[in-house]
Amino acid sequence: MVLDTDRFLESVLDAIESQEAKLLVWGVVDGRISRTEIDEIIYPRVEQALEQGLEEFFDSEGVISELKSRGLLFETDADPYEGYRSRMAETVRLAFRLRQLFPNHDSVDGWQRAKTLVSDFRFTRRLRRYPIRNTTPEVLISDISGTENNLDQISVLKELLSDRANNYHLADFQVRALKRILESLRKGRSTGTLVSAGTGSGKTLAFYLPAITRVGELKLKQAQGVAWTKILALYPRTELLRDQFAEVYAESRRLDALLSSNNSKKIRIGALFGDTPESSLTFRNPKKHKWRRVSVGFVCGxxxxxxxxxxxxxVWKNEDIDSKRERLFCSQCGYEIKEDEIAITRESLKKDPPDILFTTTEMLNQRLSDTATRHLFGLRPGAIRPPEMVLLDEVHTYSGNHGANVGYLLRRLSFLVRAPLTFVGLSATLQDGVSFF
Ligand SMILES: [Zn+2]
Known part of the structure; x- marks a missing residue:
């Protein structure tokens, strides 16, 4: 196998970390690797790499600067000597030195008397592991075409996976999740699927690939007509919803051309949580919303x-707020998020439910019995059809009393929907996932 840059840098990082681990296991967080030590680690590896045909690095200077620019290596204070710490060791040091500041630590050197947030720690180093990505979109699509004879679904999936980077591959767990979720939707039975993979390994894709495929398929079948919420994406806290909201928005745009060639509307998403303003009129009273004011309008948080x-x-511009046009403009590049792509206010969410609704378990709990809002969650009489999928992110947070409450909430939702629901849970850390889910 040809040695690539990533693999080479990883081997250097591994060697640095294993050196650092010797002190960290004893609780020493201020250790640093001197320039001589780091040269001793890097030089033999550079020579080896050159022999194996990787000609990107010739000395340790180049390797150090590449590791630094990738945020994997940090230079420490020059006093008493120049040194380095890996991302791993620096993270442990910062976490261990963090202090809790209270009002009685107000004086200039008060922080020195404040207690540290972490009183003690144990350190274990494990090797990095990522799922192998070895399925190309073409292989996936021909595989799916073999088991599903749903032409709309296949054309949507093709469109979603087209125009990706040349080396775009999917991991086995993503393929299995996609197939299992699509099968559950086809059979029309309530099922649960738990996707558990490490942070950064692509578990979000394992959910939104089948989710957006299904939404696209439904929109192709039902070109016009009344809108209904097809997917509920539930989050334990608002902060966790933000990243995936933008990601699902961007992925949904991949289907715009296909849907418009079929005279179908675009996929529209919306978020219902504390920051969602009631209506455009809300902006007349600064106390009623949390959006930051700028000269041309208000910033979406x-x-x-x-x-x-x-x-x-x-930014939601002033003139658009006045004319109730729910679109946003990027203050830097001018990119427009159009009216038929997102819902900004509760008023428009209720009037015209989005295809995918992002909300928190707390909001669902509060609004499930609110007759003006419950149709948003797919409940009759307001909703024309029930939702099909429920995404639960960070499911490991649903433990203890809170977990039991969320469990009952989902049972209430299931009971009220009176239709099969495909539940999909995501988590990076979960033991005994099957019985938990
Ligand atoms: Zn922009």
Whole structure:
């Protein structure tokens, strides 16, 4: 196998970390690796890499600067000597040195008397493990075409996976989740699927690939007509909802061309939580909303620009608020999030439910019996059809009393919906997932 840059840098990082681990297991967090030590680690590996055909690095300077630019290595204070810490060791040090500040620590050097947040720790180092990604979109689609003879579904999936990077591959667990969830939807039975994989390994995709495929398929079948919530995405806390909201928004745009060629509307998403303003009139009273004011309008707090590496603030402009046009503009690149792509206010969510509704378990609990809102969760008489999927993110947080409450909430929802629901849970850390879920 040809040695690539990532693999090479990982082997250097592994060696640095294993050196650091010797002190960390004894609780020493201020250790650093000197320049001489790091050279001793890097030089033989650079020589080995050159022999294996990787000609990107010639000395330890180049390796160090690449590791630094990737945020994997940090330079420590020059006093008493120049040194380095890996991301791992620096994280442990910062977490261990963190202090709890209370009002009685107000004086200049008060923080020195404050207690540390962590009183003690134990450190174990384990090797990095990622799921192998070895299924190409083409293989996945021909595989699915073999078991599902649903042409709409296959054309949606093809569109979703087209125009990806050349080396775009899916991991086995993503493929299994996709197949299992699509099968559950086809059979029309209530099922539960738990996707458990480490942070950054792509478990979000394991959910939204089948979810957006299903929404796209339903929209192709029902080109026009009244809107209804097809998927409920539930989060334990508001902060956790933000990242996935932007990701699902961006992925949904991949189907715009296909849907419009079929005279179907675009996939529209919305979020119902504390920050969702009641209506455009809410902005007349600063006490009634939490959006930050800027000269041209108000900044949306739960989503930033989705254009590549832009991350600009999205603004609901004053003139659009006055004319009740629910669209947002990026303050940096001018990208427009259009009216038929998201719902901004509770008023428009209720009037025209989104295809995918993001909300918190607490909001669902509060609003499930509210006759003005419950149709948003797919409940009759207001809703024309029940939802089909419920996503539960960070399911490991649903433990103890809170977990029991959420369990009852989901049973209430199931009972009121009176239709099969496909539950999908996501978690990075869960022991005995089957019985838990
Ligand atoms: Zn932008």
């Amino acid at each position: 739960y989503m930033t620009c989705v254009q590549n590496s832009c991350d600009g603030e999205l």
